[in-house]
Amino acid sequence: MNAPTPKALLYRLAEADMVFWLMPPLIVLLIAGTLAQRWIGLWPAMDMFFGSFIIWAGPIPLPGAYILLGILSLNLTLKFLLKSDWRLQKSGIVLSHLGALILLIGGLITAITARESYMLIPEGQETPYIYSYTQRDLVVFEDQKPVLKLPFNNIKKWDFSALPFEISLQHVCKNCEILKRVETPDYDENINYQAMARFMALRSKPLEAQPENDLTGLQFTISGSDQDGIYIAFDGMPKPIEITAGGKNYTLIFGKTQRALPFSIALTDFVKDSYSGTDMARNYHSDIIVKDGDLEWPVRIKMNEPLRYKGYTFFQSSFEQGRNFETTILAVVENKGRVLPYIGTLIIGIGLLLHLLLTIYNRPKGTKT
Numbered sequence: 001m002n003a004p005t006p007k008a009l010l011y012r013l014a015e016a017d018m019v020f021w022l023m024p025p026l027i028v029l030l031i032a033g034t035l036a037q038r039w040i041g042l043w044p045a046m047d048m049f050f051g052s053f054i055i056w057a058g059p060i061p062l063p064g065a066y067i068l069l070g071i072l073s074l075n076l077t078l079k080f081l082l083k084s085d086w087r088l089q090k091s092g093i094v095l096s097h098l099g100a101l102i103l104l105i106g107g108l109i110t111a112i113t114a115r116e117s118y119m120l121i122p123e124g125q126e127t128p129y130i131y132s133y134t135q136r137d138l139v140v141f142e143d144q145k146p147v148l149k150l151p152f153n154n155i156k157k158w159d160f161s162a163l164p165f166e167i168s169l170q171h172v173c174k175n176c177e178i179l180k181r182v183e184t185p186d187y188d189e190n191i192n193y194q195a196m197a198r199f200m201a202l203r204s205k206p207l208e209a210q211p212e213n214d215l216t217g218l219q220f221t222i223s224g225s226d227q228d229g230i231y232i233a234f235d236g237m238p239k240p241i242e243i244t245a246g247g248k249n250y251t252l253i254f255g256k257t258q259r260a261l262p263f264s265i266a267l268t269d270f271v272k273d274s275y276s277g278t279d280m281a282r283n284y285h286s287d288i289i290v291k292d293g294d295l296e297w298p299v300r301i302k303m304n305e306p307l308r309y310k311g312y313t314f315f316q317s318s319f320e321q322g323r324n325f326e327t328t329i330l331a332v333v334e335n336k337g338r339v340l341p342y343i344g345t346l347i348i349g350i351g352l353l354l355h356l357l358l359t360i361y362n363r364p365k366g367t368k369t
Helices: 007-015 017-040 042-050 065-082 090-115 152-157 339-361
Strands: 056-057 058-062 115-123 127-143 143-152 166-173 176-180 199-204 216-224 229-234 241-245 248-274 279-292 293-302 307-309 314-323 325-332
Touching: 007 065, 017 065, 042 307, 056 241, 065 090, 090 339, 115 248, 127 152, 143 152, 166 199, 199 216, 199 229, 248 314, 248 325, 279 307, 279 314, 293 314
Parallel strands: none
Antiparallel strands: 056 058, 115 127, 115 325, 127 143, 127 248, 166 216, 176 199, 216 229, 241 248, 248 279, 279 293, 307 314, 314 325
């Protein structure tokens, strides 16, 4: 039996029935990924089912979303280029295929470039900073100037050779439990514990269903400074680590990856509407002021009414309230391909309308509707 030629293979991949072969595994993938969020959390489920090339069912490799959608995109592209009927009468169908292809391209750009973060703004305060849900960094400042930024997801390649002191990692936990130092089995009063490590120790525990709830931390030894000893650092630690080496002051901060927006947002008022007789939120919104250089304007962000500005979309996600404070939590999505789905949908609509009009126009005279 002769092997198919490259041309024959291309035309086979351009056949319309490829879509029907791909739809069942894509539907199964969608259902499995949605159900898995209940047990493993949103982000792990998205990575496993929707952000991978291969899914392992035990020892058996199965195609992930990237492979299935890649084949679907290739099928639509080849069908559009090789099998489109380029006559005026079929222009509506050709436009509809083009719109579907743009939708898939938009999805690909979103999968590659979209970044999701969050913003915390206490009432009456202003900030330009957003924070990653899942990524952490160890940042080292020299006299308040950042000189080293090390991502936690690349911890095995951390290099401290640029510093005038040495850092040696002892223990790392993706999700930590905080213990009293004196209650740990390996506690030794003769060891030189420094800063918070004098009172606290970190122990690994199972990951949370939602990665943003994990308390990531590490324990390490600093030598060659004026404050040598064992230190710990973890998400949201109340005080940074400060040491002196070579006559210069250094500050070490570990926490979720932080980025600055090209503008800032101030929270003027957070309002929560509760169900009658309960403290359960029925609705809530944030009244903010967007400040971009000399420009300022007020905006209200509601649960289903986000703010879109300069490629960023701000959703009302959650909040924190106490006796004397209110803090809004905004989900921030940066998506460079967000316009393409609108363009693709518009082209599909125009194509279907054009096809309908041409079908009516080309109907033989005397045919009843």
